[in-house]
Amino acid sequence: MSPTRRSRQVAIVLATALATALSACSSGDGGTAAGGTTGTQDAVDAALREGGEITYWSWTPSAKAQVEAFQQEFPNVKVNYVNAGTGNDHYTKLQNAVKAGSGAPDVAQIEYQALPQFAMTGALVDLGQYGFNAFEDDYTPSTWNSVKVGGGLFGLPQDSGPMALFYNKEVFDRHGLTVPKTWDEYVETARKLHTADPTKYITSDTGDAGFATSMIWQAGGKPFTTDGKNVKIDLQDEGARKWTATWDELVEEKLVSTIPGWSDAWYKALGDGTIATLATGAWMPGVLESSVPGGAGKWAVAPLPTYDGKTPVTAENGGGGQSVLKQSAKPALAAAFVRWLNNGNGVKPFLDSGGFPATKADLESSAFKDEAAPYFGGQQINQVLTAAAGQVVPGWSYLPYQLYANSVFGDTVGKSYADSTSLDPGLTAWQQALVDYGNQQGFTVTTG
Amino acid sequence: MTSISAPVRSAPAPPARTARRSRVDRRGWLFVAPFLVVFALVFLAPIAYALWLSLFREQVFFGGTEFVGLDNYAAVLGDAKFWESFFRVLLFLVVQVPVMLGSALVAALAIDSARLHAAGLFRIVIFLPYAVPAVVATLMWGFIYGDTFGLAADLNELLGRKVVEPLSGDWVLVSIGNVVTWEFVGYNMLILYSALKVVPHDLYEAAAIDGAGTLRTIVSVKLPAIRGALVIATIFSIIGSFQLFNEPNILRALAPNAISTFYTPNMYAYNLSFSGQQYNYSATVAIVMGVITAVIAYVVQLRGSRKGV
Incomplete structure (x- = not known):
């Protein structure tokens, strides 16, 4: 086994470990954006055409492949991918950068459990202003509920963990x-x-x-x-x-x-x-x-x-999404990246690296559901798991x-x-x- | 009283002398300026910042920062978690430091006795653990301690039931003491050994002529001669004990329920900052702990040097 493969596995393991270990808070009542802002995606599309440079912090195993795919699709955008640590290390650095007033990335991975904390302390951009509330129907209710805090939309769900x-x-x-x-x-x-x-x-x-x-x-x-x-x-x-x-x-x-x-x-x-x-x-x-x-x-x-x-x-157990930081100098471009990651072509590399999606279309696709898992003796495990996704209290x-x-x-x-x-x-x-x-x-x- | 002393003080004020002195002072300042700048930047400024932080209370969720005076200090002094962690490191200090320094002293005396074969090898072997980073050493010991794998597990298997549980709540402090002792015996041995090396040989000859045996020489000549080094080693160890952090913090991954987030004062301050975002309270804990450590180290130094003279 090559060292890189090994370290990737470690990363996967740690990531998921932390996904379970640290359920932080997602509060707020899902559904409509009661107190949130609403807008259109025009600004996001314009920013994407214009291009620029953004920084992305994540420890998910699919992050690297996703960033590469994104840059191929949008050569005028440069994404600096940083693995700032796993779980607590990542959050500590993020918290410090937020407190210091500079040094935070444009986009960060934040688990559902941690999201309310960052949203409530004013660190995150309400994506409602870019019209992202329109994506509500694309996600399972429990994951969508998890990225809504006090009526605002503070990220797009990436994965989920129905038990x-x-x-x-x-x-x-x-x-x-x-x-x-x-x-x-x-x-x-x-x-x-x-x-x-x-x-x-x-x-x-x-x-x-x-x-x-x-x-x-x-x-x-x-x-x-x-x-x-x-x-x-x-x-x-x-x-x-x-x-x-x-x-x-x-x-x-x-x-x-x-x-x-x-x-x-x-x-x-x-x-x-x-x-x-x-x-x-x-x-x-x-x-x-x-x-x-x-x-x-x-x-x-x-x-x-x-x-x-x-x-x-x-x-649900674990899972999270990506959010745009208020410190970002290019919030619209950052939002475009988040949209691509979790509501666009970024979902495919995510699935390819073994992720369990939050998007209904992927959960319902028969290719995903009926896949026989060799590790599980050929059992179609996604049948059980996707069924669970619809049975969350x-x-x-x-x-x-x-x-x-x-x-x-x-x-x-x-x-x-x-x-x-x-x-x-x-x-x-x-x-x-x-x-x-x-x-x-x-x-x-x-x-x- | 004041009416008399006031004119006396002001009348013969010798302006010439102060002027001369200040000229000398200025030149001196120039020489120490590079040091002072760095000292102020990396030493005084952080302390001042911590002191300043400790007078406020910030609520990260609602963005309010208010001046609370000495409230944080009052809270620390009444904080059961703080005192629990303090008394834990105090217990650690009282037990572990004598054991470690005793072992270091025995090792230093043995190597100095010139009766050991391959004394150089002993010296380097005993010192070697100090060269291992504390994090690596703790991980290594963690694997030995693990009672589902490693040495402790093998022992238990041999004995047929769980007898050795170094990571259980009752034993974990002892286990940490063992790691720290292993790490620092060599370091202290080296301090004591180098002090022994500079004892003048005529003293030993004089003692031998007076008919002193090996033990007598140790008690009457060697120990008094290295008292200063012993005091220094003790002070380092006291500071080290109060600052205990690496070992428990790393073992925590293996024994999450035996080692709390406030296991030692340093861990408490760290977790207040980085898990709780209570920077102000964390700064207060650090300052209180710093003052206590300084006082105790100073008392030890005073007592040590007074007896020595």
């Missing part, structure tokens, strides 16, 4: 297990598996804010509500408690592996069957294929288990300061994981930390 259950078929077959349809069955499967072979675990979870919030999302919880300066946090609402009631059993009985996600040991465990399932976003196949060669032919995809076993529901929003929230998840809920005790006290402590921080930052935070 599904990835499971190691070989392990399931060996121990005569059936794929769980409900979370109760999932816990039962975990017990059976661990009893049959104490070295095997149903999954690994050492506490991950992105996963926890997605699981609360699927359970119907809406712990974060933002309305201007008013934030309501309730991490003990019905949905949250529904999730912890199930997940506590796994944590308390030590049925989940404590191998930290995205570590070397984790990839190994995914390959050798130590970790038998993963409830995660639809971008996972790319990670498995590139980083878990030992799992080829063993893994399969099923819909995410539910609580009642009847209505299929799921949540609507109405979710992240906190306006979700990046910070995720950073202190380990300080609070992590303790519950470390002690193998109920997650509820941990979630309560997390909530308290978030209330304190929000009030310090000038929000009026109430609890449910």
Whole structure:
């Protein structure tokens, strides 16, 4: 394997790792641009004809190929592609540049979880002024909802991560297990598996804010509500408690592996069957294929288990889009690049590099849906994954300061994981930390 | 009192003397100017900026910056997280520094004793870990500590159950202490060894004539002679302990639930800045910690040198 390929794989892995680990906030109510600006795309088209130079920060594995394709199509535009780091490193640099007042790129990749934070601090351009609200129908409702903050449109969605259950078929077959349809069955499967072979675990979870919030999302919880300066946090609402009631059993009985996600040991465990399932976003196949060669032919995809076993529901996990920074000297040209990336010819190189799109047309195309994945033993996994994209519980929003929230998840809920005790006290402590921080930052935070 | 002293002070004011002195001063300033410029730029200015920052509170989401006086300092002094991190590094200091300096001293004395074969080899081998960047060293130890792979995992497999868990909440501070000791024993050994090298040989001869054995020579001649070096090494180690950052910050990826974002004061300041965008509060934490460190280092230096004289 060549070094570049290897580093690309690492980049993919890290990117997706962070996609899960840091769900930041996307708030706001989707739909029409209530308080946003509206305009036409004329300025964007003109800027594209005129050309110029812009800078693009991204760590997505498809960024390089996309930039090359763009420059071929528009030779009069020069795009300086910079990988400014993965996840937190990227956001830290971006935050510093925004605070410093200079040095920010024209276009940056920003995950849905982080978007509200940058939008609310005034770092991003409302793309409504370029008439991009017209693209609403091109995207899945949940991803479109994620780039709308307080009525403004602060980016175009690139990928999405509707959750599904990835499971190691070989392990399931060996121990005569059936794929769980409900979370109760999932816990039962975990017990059976661990009893049959104490070295095997149903999954690994050492506490991950992105996963926890997605699981609360699927359970119907809406712990974060933002309305201007008013934030309501309730991490003990019905949905949250529904999730912890199930997940506590796994944590308390030590049925989940404590191998930290995205570590070397984790990839190994995914390959050798130590970790038998993963409830995660639809971008996972790319990670498995590139980083878990030992799992080829063993893994399969099923819909995410539910609580009642009847209505299929799921949540988003990770994913993000591209935004234009206010510091940009050529915002119209930057907007043109964003439009090309996520609503134009840029989608093809994105799909070619294993991305899971946010655009309805691509999700519905039979070429995409019916593709048999060799890694998954020829299973048409996109059938399951695209179906999941339409079953996401609507109405979710992240906190306006979700990046910070995720950073202190380990300080609070992590303790519950470390002690193998109920997650509820941990979630309560997390909530308290978030209330304190929000009030310090000038929000009026109430609890449910 | 004032009416008497005031005229006395002003009456014989010798203008000639001040003029002469200031002429000398000016020439001196010229010589130190290059240093002073750099010193002001890279040392005084950042401190002044941090002090200035610490008097405000900015709310990044709504763009408001307000002057809060000493509120941030009051908040730090009442901040349970800050004190938890402070007492953690204090505990680390009290346990790890004596162990490390003791080992360094034993190594220095052994190499200096001239009874070792291949003393040069020992010296370089003990010193070598210092040449390994802290980040690399921590990653390496991280792999040894991992209890799902690596050495700890192998040990546990051998023993049949999970006995060795260096990355669990109870043990991780000890594990960090081990890494730091491994990294810095050689460095301190070298400081002490070079101090031993300059002890005049007539002292040893005199001690030998007086009938002193090896132990007696160490206690009565060598140790007093290198007291200054020991004090310096201690001060460096105290500062190093209070600034503990690299090792816990890197191990955090392997033990996210055992190492919090406020595990050490430096980690706390870092995370306040870069995760929470609380730059003002972060600056306050840094200043408070700097003052505490300076005071403790100064006390150690005073005590050390007083006994020495």
